Amino acid sequence: MSEPSPVNFGNYQNDIYLNGLDGHLPPFTTDLTALGASARERLDPGAFGYVAGAAGSGATHRANREAFERHRLVPRMLRDATARDLRTRVLGTDMPAPVLLAPVGVQSIVHPDGELATARAAASLGVPMVLSTASSYTVEQVAEANGPDAPRWFQLYWPNDDDVCLSILDRARRAGFTTLVVTLDTWTLAWRPQDLDQSYLPFIRGVGTAIPFSDPAFRAGLAQPPEEDLIAAVLRWVPMFTGTDRSWERLSFLREHWDGPIAVKGVQHPDDARRAVDAGMDGVIVSNHGGRQVDGAAASLDMLPEVAEAVGDRTEVLFDSGVRTGSDVLKALALGARAVLVGRPYAYGLAHGGEEGVRHVLRSLLADLDLTLGLSGHRTPGELSPDSLRHRPS
Ligand SMILES: Cc1cc2nc3c(=O)[nH]c(=O)nc-3n(C[C@H](O)[C@H](O)[C@H](O)COP(=O)(O)O)c2cc1C
Numbered sequence: 001m002s003e004p005s006p007v008n009f010g011n012y013q014n015d016i017y018l019n020g021l022d023g024h025l026p027p028f029t030t031d032l033t034a035l036g037a038s039a040r041e042r043l044d045p046g047a048f049g050y051v052a053g054a055a056g057s058g059a060t061h062r063a064n065r066e067a068f069e070r071h072r073l074v075p076r077m078l079r080d081a082t083a084r085d086l087r088t089r090v091l092g093t094d095m096p097a098p099v100l101l102a103p104v105g106v107q108s109i110v111h112p113d114g115e116l117a118t119a120r121a122a123a124s125l126g127v128p129m130v131l132s133t134a135s136s137y138t139v140e141q142v143a144e145a146n147g148p149d150a151p152r153w154f155q156l157y158w159p160n161d162d163d164v165c166l167s168i169l170d171r172a173r174r175a176g177f178t179t180l181v182v183t184l185d186t187w188t189l190a191w192r193p194q195d196l197d198q199s200y201l202p203f204i205r206g207v208g209t210a211i212p213f214s215d216p217a218f219r220a221g222l223a224q225p226p227e228e229d230l231i232a233a234v235l236r237w238v239p240m241f242t243g244t245d246r247s248w249e250r251l252s253f254l255r256e257h258w259d260g261p262i263a264v265k266g267v268q269h270p271d272d273a274r275r276a277v278d279a280g281m282d283g284v285i286v287s288n289h290g291g292r293q294v295d296g297a298a299a300s301l302d303m304l305p306e307v308a309e310a311v312g313d314r315t316e317v318l319f320d321s322g323v324r325t326g327s328d329v330l331k332a333l334a335l336g337a338r339a340v341l342v343g344r345p346y347a348y349g350l351a352h353g354g355e356e357g358v359r360h361v362l363r364s365l366l367a368d369l370d371l372t373l374g375l376s377g378h379r380t381p382g383e384l385s386p387d388s389l390r391h392r393p394s
């Protein structure tokens with residue numbers, strides 16, 4: 001069989017200019033740093049605050065962007081970078097570019113099609129989605145929308161009831177989710193003023209609980225099914241997934257019961273990355289949850305080089321928190337990430353236009369990435385290194 005050829009993501013630029021000849025503009029802005037402002041006008045304040053919000057004073061949320069601003073690319077010239085190949089293999093998954101959709105819970109609060117729309121948009125471009133445990137739709141529904149050939153990973157909020165945990169993992173595996181992403185940094189929700197000030201917490205109303213509420217093992221532990229006693233079901237689920245007794249040793253349970261690759265998400269310190277490798281994890285995702293958990297935590301990008309240095313030759317290092325543009329992706333790759341995940345930008349795309357909105361955001365990001373890679377003098381993501389960057393003079 002011949003190798004599939006690389007996708008020319010930069011063509012989206014041509015498409016937009018050519019459509020302009022017929023009087024058609026892009027569905028909404030191509031500036032992904034401006035999406036939050038326009039999403040604010042489309043969403044009700046509770047939903048907007050939930051997506052845009054951060055922990056505490058927002059210091060870490062701002063630091064994530066500031067770290068990207070501080071690093072600058074140093075383009076190289078005359079290197080024949082006209083034909084690029086962005087294809088990347090991460091944790092056994094072939095992807096057309098080093099970009100995945102980060103797990104974002106309760107997507108139905110921004111658009112009724114929620115994760116189904118995201119799954120369709122992701123599949124149309126071959127970009128892997130990471131489905132959150134806090135999905136508005138079940139793993140089976142999302143898998144169907146995503147289709148038989150699309151790559152998909154499952155993010156686990158680790159239930160502290162082992163039967164429920166195993167049942168959810170089994171369903172995810174059967175539904176074709178190949179890689180497990182275990183989120184470590186959100187064993188309880190942080191102090192989030194935007195949500196607190198509006199008393200806005202979707203899953204307390206049973207939104208974003210489709211996976212546990214449809215789960216036979218979870219339902220078996222309820223006196224009444226969730227459809228009859230929502231409050232009791234919520235009160236059982238919330239403490240179950242904000243488990244309290246986790247330790248590195250217990251990762252062996254997941255290692256034993258998941259036969260595909262596992263990555264831990266929310267690693268910041270290089271010693272934690274080492275522990276993850278020692279626990280048999282195949283990947284670490286350097287992330288501060290988009291500044292939504294520890295206010296005052298280091299910018300995720302600033303921790304990436306240390307983590308890559310500590311474990312980059314023993315495990316695959318991925319990155320998220322603050323990625324908005326093609327050049328941001330390049331900076332994270334240069335500092336040691338194999339691929340990046342994006343969160344809020346596609347959630348805003350979903351708010352703007354469902355499946356089409358997510359597709360527009362992804363095509364914009366990938367076109368920008370492709371063009372900026374080439375204009376910086378590179379043909380493949382693997383060519384980037386710390387030497388591709390300089391610190392902005394202060
Ligand atoms: C609205 C929202 C919901 C999120 N839900 C989850 C979740 O269910 N599971 C998880 O591991 N991370 C969750 N995250 C964190 C993202 O996976 C990711 O780490 C973060 O959004 C990356 O930062 P960015 O938004 O700056 O790209 C969520 C983020 C947002 C904005």
Ligand SMILES: O=C(O)C(=O)c1ccccc1
Pocket residue numbers: 104105106134186203208289292
């Ligand atoms: O809001 C979040 O950041 C998040 O991770 C989450 C946690 C639980 C349910 C939904 C989303």
